[in-house]
Amino acid sequence: MTKILQxxxxxxxxxxxxxxxxxxxxxxxxxxxxxxxxxxxxxxxxKSVTTKSIMRLLxxxxxxxxxxxILFNGKDLTKLPExxxxxxxxxxxxxxxxxxxxxxxxxxxxxxxxxEPILKHQKVSKAKARKVAIELLAMVGIPNAENRYKMxxxxxxxxxxxxxxxxxxxxxxxxxxxxxxxTTALDVTIQAQILxxxxxxxxxxxxxxxxxxxxxxxxxxVADRVAVMYGGKIVEIGTVDEIFYNPxxxxxxxxxxxxPSMDVNEEKLYAIPGTPPDLLFPPKGDAFALRSEYALQIDxxxxxxxxxxxxxxxxxxxxxxxxxxxxxxxxxxIERMRTFPGSRYYEATGxxx
Amino acid sequence: MAxxxxxxxxxxxxxxxxxxxxxxxxxxxSFSINRGETFGLVGESGCGKSTTGxxxxxxxxxxxxxxxxxxxxxxxxxxxxxxxxxxxxxxxxxxxxxxxxxxRMKVMDIIAEGIDxxxxxxxxxxxxxxxxxxxxxxxxxxxxxERxxxxxxxxxxxxxxxxxxxAVDPEFIIADEPISALDxxxxxxxxxxxxxxxxERGLTYLFIAHDLxxxxxISDRIGVMYFGKLVEMAxxxxxxxxxxxxxxxxxxxxxxxxxxxxxxxxxxxxxxPKDHQYGAGDTVQFREIAPEHFVLxxxxxxxxxxxxxxxxx
Numbered sequence: 011m012t013k014i015l016q017x018x019x020x021x022x023x024x025x026x027x028x029x030x031x032x033x034x035x036x037x038x039x040x041x042x043x044x045x046x047x048x049x050x051x052x053x054x055x056x057k058s059v060t061t062k063s064i065m066r067l068l069x070x071x072x073x074x075x076x077x078x079x080i081l082f083n084g085k086d087l088t089k090l091p092e093x094x095x096x097x098x099x100x101x102x103x104x105x106x107x108x109x110x111x112x113x114x115x116x117x118x119x120x121x122x123x124x125x126e127p128i129l130k131h132q133k134v135s136k137a138k139a140r141k142v143a144i145e146l147l148a149m150v151g152i153p154n155a156e157n158r159y160k161m162x163x164x165x166x167x168x169x170x171x172x173x174x175x176x177x178x179x180x181x182x183x184x185x186x187x188x189x190x191x192x193t194t195a196l197d198v199t200i201q202a203q204i205l206x207x208x209x210x211x212x213x214x215x216x217x218x219x220x221x222x223x224x225x226x227x228x229x230x231x232v233a234d235r236v237a238v239m240y241g242g243k244i245v246e247i248g249t250v251d252e253i254f255y256n257p258x259x260x261x262x263x264x265x266x267x268x269x270p271s272m273d274v275n276e277e278k279l280y281a282i283p284g285t286p287p288d289l290l291f292p293p294k295g296d297a298f299a300l301r302s303e304y305a306l307q308i309d310x311x312x313x314x315x316x317x318x319x320x321x322x323x324x325x326x327x328x329x330x331x332x333x334x335x336x337x338x339x340x341x342x343x344i345e346r347m348r349t350f351p352g353s354r355y356y357e358a359t360g361x362x363x
Numbered sequence: 364m365a366x367x368x369x370x371x372x373x374x375x376x377x378x379x380x381x382x383x384x385x386x387x388x389x390x391x392x393s394f395s396i397n398r399g400e401t402f403g404l405v406g407e408s409g410c411g412k413s414t415t416g417x418x419x420x421x422x423x424x425x426x427x428x429x430x431x432x433x434x435x436x437x438x439x440x441x442x443x444x445x446x447x448x449x450x451x452x453x454x455x456x457x458x459x460x461x462x463x464x465x466x467r468m469k470v471m472d473i474i475a476e477g478i479d480x481x482x483x484x485x486x487x488x489x490x491x492x493x494x495x496x497x498x499x500x501x502x503x504x505x506x507x508x509e510r511x512x513x514x515x516x517x518x519x520x521x522x523x524x525x526x527x528x529x530a531v532d533p534e535f536i537i538a539d540e541p542i543s544a545l546d547x548x549x550x551x552x553x554x555x556x557x558x559x560x561x562x563e564r565g566l567t568y569l570f571i572a573h574d575l576x577x578x579x580x581i582s583d584r585i586g587v588m589y590f591g592k593l594v595e596m597a598x599x600x601x602x603x604x605x606x607x608x609x610x611x612x613x614x615x616x617x618x619x620x621x622x623x624x625x626x627x628x629x630x631x632x633x634x635x636p637k638d639h640q641y642g643a644g645d646t647v648q649f650r651e652i653a654p655e656h657f658v659l660x661x662x663x664x665x666x667x668x669x670x671x672x673x674x675x676x
Contacts, residue, residue, distance in 0.1 A: 052546040053517070168408070197407040197573055202617040202631050224547050227576075227619030230626045250623045268551035269621050270580035278558070279580060281551035285516060349624075 014185055014218050015041040015064070019078035020088075022063055026072070031289050033059045035242040036078070041186065046212065046219040048229040048250075050265070051239035054286050057222045060239070061188045063088070064220075065105055066095050082186075101131040104179040108191040110171035114163040120147070120174050121159035127181040146177040150207060169200035173207065180211060187212075188220045193228060205231055226269055230254060235322070238262050241287045241297030243313075248323030255350035257343060258317075258325035260302040267342045280340065296328065304329060304337050320352065365397040368535060368567050369419070374428035376411070376418050388414040390591035391428070393649070398534075401561065401568040403582030403599065405575055405614070411591040412571045416537045419569065420453055432535070451481050454528035458540035460520035464512040470523055471508040474498070477531040497526040501556060518549035525556065529564075537569045542577060554581055575618050579603055584655070587611045590636075593649065597656040605675050607658045607668045610634045639664070 022034040034056045041047055049057045062068050064080055066087060080087040082103070087095070104127070107113040115123060124143040128134060134142075140159075147155035150173040163171055172192060179187060189208070193201040209232060212219060221232055229236055229250070236253040238246040238261065246259040257263055267280035284301040287293050293300065299309035308314075308328050317330035328334055339347070347355040376389040388411045396402040404412045418425050421437055430437040432453065441449065454477075457463035464473055474494045475484075484490035495505045501522040512520060521541060528536055538557065542550040554577060560566060572578045578585060579599050586596040587610065595608040606612045613634035619626060641647055645661035652658050652668045660668060 052548055198575065198617045199407055199614065199634075202619070205619070206631075225619070226547070226621035227626075230621050230623040231619040231629075233623075254621060254623050265547060266621060268548050270551075270576050279551045279555055281555050282548040283552075285518070 011042040011045075013040045014043045014082070016081040017060070017064070017078070018081065020060070020063065020080065021076035021078055022059065022068075022073060023076055024073050026290075029290050032076075032292050033242055033289055034063070035289075035292060037239075037242075037244055039237055039244060039247060041218050041220060043185075043218055044212070044216050045234040046221055046232050048221045048223060048233035048236045049239055050222075050224060050226065050229055050236060052224060052286055054289070055239040056242040057239045058190055061105070061190060061220055061222060065099060065103060065188065066090070066092075067105075097131070100127040100179075100184075101182045102184055103186040103188065104182070104184040106172075106175050106179050106187065106189040106192045109195050110168055110175050111195070113175055114171055116163050119160050119162055120166070124174065124178050124181060127178060131182050142181070143177075146181060147174070149211070150174070150177045150180075151203075152177075168196055169203060172196060172200075172204055176204075176207065176211070180215070180217075183215055184217055186218050186220065188222075190222045191224070192221075194223070194225070201228070208232065226254075226265060238265070241292065242289055243297065243326065245298065245327070246323075246325040248319070248325075251350065252320065252323040255346050256319070256323070256353040257339075257346075258319055258323075258330060259298075259327045260304040260329070261298045262325075263339050263343045264302075266346070267340050280342070296326075306334060366399075367395045368398040368433060369569075370395040370429075370431040371415075371419065372429040372431065374415070374418060374430060375426045376414055376423060377426045380426060387591050389418065392588070392591075392593040393428075394586055394593060394596060396535075396567055396569060398567055399561070399565050400583040401570055401581055403578040403585040404569065404571045404588060405573060405578050405585060406588035407573060407614075410588040412588050413539055415588070416455070416539050416569060416571050420455055420537055447481065451477075451531045452533055453535045453537070454531065454533040456521075456524050456528050456536060456538045456541045459544055460517050460524055461544070463524055464520055466512050468511075469508070470494075470498075470510055470512070470515075473512070473523060474508075474527050474530050477527065481531055483531065493530070494526075497530055500529065500560070501526045502552075516549075517545050518552060521545060521553050522556065525553075525560070529560065533566070535567045535569070537571070539571045540573070541570075543572065543574065550577065557581065575614065576620075587614065592659060593657075594659045595657065596649075597653075601653075601656055605653075605656070605672060607652060607656070607672065608660070609638060 017037055017039050020034055020037040024031040024033055037060055051057045064087060075088045121143050124146055125139045128139040128142055144155045144159055147159060152158055152170060152173055166174065193204050196204060223229060233250045235249050237244045238259065240261050246253065246262050253262065257266060264282040268282060270279055282301055287297045295311050296309040296314050299305035306328050314326045314328045316324040316326050318324055329337060344355050347353040348357050350356055372393050374389055374392050378386040378388055404415060406412045417423050419430050425438050471494050474497055475490050478484050478490055478493060484493055494508055498504060498507055503519065503522055542553050545553060558581065561568065570578060570581055582599045585599050585602050586593050589610045595611045606615055613632050616632045641661055647659060647661050649657050649659050650665050652665065653672050658668060
């Protein structure tokens with residue numbers, strides 16, 4: 011597997027009137043070619059900021075890289091001048107935003123918007139670009155693309171607009187596609203169509219996808235690997251099966267338990283108590299400790315390092331330290347672990363295989 | 364027989380009636396909600412679920428049909444005081460906790476607005492005590508009363524919205540997508556709060572949403588809407604175990620579950636209204652295929668579904 015993107019020890023702060031907000035506090039991950047990495051976490055966990063810093067879309071006046079690097083094709087994106095960055099944005103790395111209602115320009119025809127990155131990054135004639143744009147629109151499933159090419163965004167439905175945004179993002183066959191909650195604003199049926207489209211396209215052009223979402227159902231559907239973020243850090247990272255069937259971090263347990271399951275009838279839904287930490291004053295130890303019933307004394311004092319669970323699975327929780335007491339995860343999590351070979355609750359017969 | 368609190372009979376809500384741009388947002392729907400239960404209404408955007416909620420609480424005047432609340436027609440002209448009394452009994456929680464709170468009012472005044480309108484507090488002290496009590500009921504505390512909405516997170520704002528709805532001691536609450544704008548972990552908190560309040564105060568809910576897994580969790584019965592029509596209605600468990608209408612099946616098959624192994628094999632069944640192939644002579648109407656389980660279907664489909672249902676059960 012070739013690593014296409016490496017994020018190393020990334021730290022980023024925003025300068026606000028209230029003081030320095032440490033939005034990202036040491037993030038490490040690699041993105042492999044052709045894979046989909048999902049980043050999950052709640053609002054304010056730093057998932058969007060991480061990807062926006064890869065694209066360098068954060069205002070330079072108020073944000074500052076404190077430490078670390080983002081390596082892409084041997085270049086450190088955190089240090090690249092803006093002009094160089096413009097050559098990468100929309101060509102090698104492109105982005106799909108959450109709200110298809112606002113990410114298209116209402117005064118431009120959709121054809122023009124799809125053509126824009128082609129004309130900017132490739133030396134082609136307008137006629138050729140137009141042809142490519144129509145092909146792209148047809149590929150993402152806009153019926154009658156030749157005629158609809160001249161229409162404006164308001165003449166399309168939400169799902170269709172998101173398809174157009176995807177076509178624009180794909181215009182230059184990017185190596186990395188960053189999708190920031192691309193289906194959150196859409197209905198379940200339309201969401202399913204867009205997810206199918208993205209998976210389909212990934213197979214066709216072999217691009218890597220970073221998928222940001224807080225919907226664990228969507229993660230289970232699209233991701234190869236998952237990174238769970240909390241309080242500006244990645245707290246657990248692993249393959250999709252490892253995260254869903256053998257989670258180690260109490261925050262991941264909480265996230266998985268707070269989704270109502272379709273089969274079981276729980277009396278009360280598990281809810282993670284409290285609210286996310288204030289990153290103006292980041293907690294000293296484990297950021298999740300204050301909301302966690304599994305917190306140890308050391309969680310209040312020192313941030314946990316990453317403990318290796320398997321070759322691909324890491325979690326930052328003191329519970330994995332050899333000296334930590336054995337704790338019992340919530341019942342719903344044990345239920346999941348029973349089906350995962352390699353977990354301590356695995357039952358060869360109990361699994362659904 | 365269950366105690367019916369709200370009855371919707373052949374409700375129609377057309378916008379731009381008679382013009383070429385006529386929109387039939389609600390096209391002849393009927394259902395009833397019993398006292399103390401939660402009725403879930405699901406469907407995709409534009410299917411008329413929010414319009415239904417808004418017509419029930421009289422934010423719109425219905426084109427046709429009746430909404431009976433405690434036996435009284437909501438749409439009838441009433442005296443001012445009767446109207447006021449009705450407004451007190453029925454309250455609404457809105458989708459967007461950012462847009463539904465006035466940014467220039469303190470939380471104290473936002474919550475107390477209903478108390479003032481209905482004259483429920485006799486003195487300033489009583490007003491204050493009530494607001495503080497409400498804040499504590501929804502899991503906030505007394506210091507929050509003197510703050511403005513922008514000082515709160517989305518989940519906290521939704522709690523303020525709930526406190527405001529509770530301030531006038533309503534019997535019936537319409538919750539229009541109250542959790543769609545919130546994070547997963549916060550969604551669970553708000554849903555638990557709504558359930559607790561229901562048990563404590565015997566509230567009745569109309570819960571409108573497109574997130575089917577949450578709806579199933581909170582509702583006793585669920586109605587599925589498609590293009591202004593109710594296509595299926597059944598107890599929550601029954602609807603998920605035995606969906607009968609093709610649209611319900613398609614909707615259920617589209618939900619991604621937090622289970623990668625299941626996701627790898629999940630097959631989505633798209634819905635095409637043409638598949639019904641209703642002929643000219645078919646009467647398509649809402650029929651009971653099993654106790655409490657209604658489906659919009661033709662005579663032929665009715666027989667088929669009844670057979671299929673007995674097999675499944």
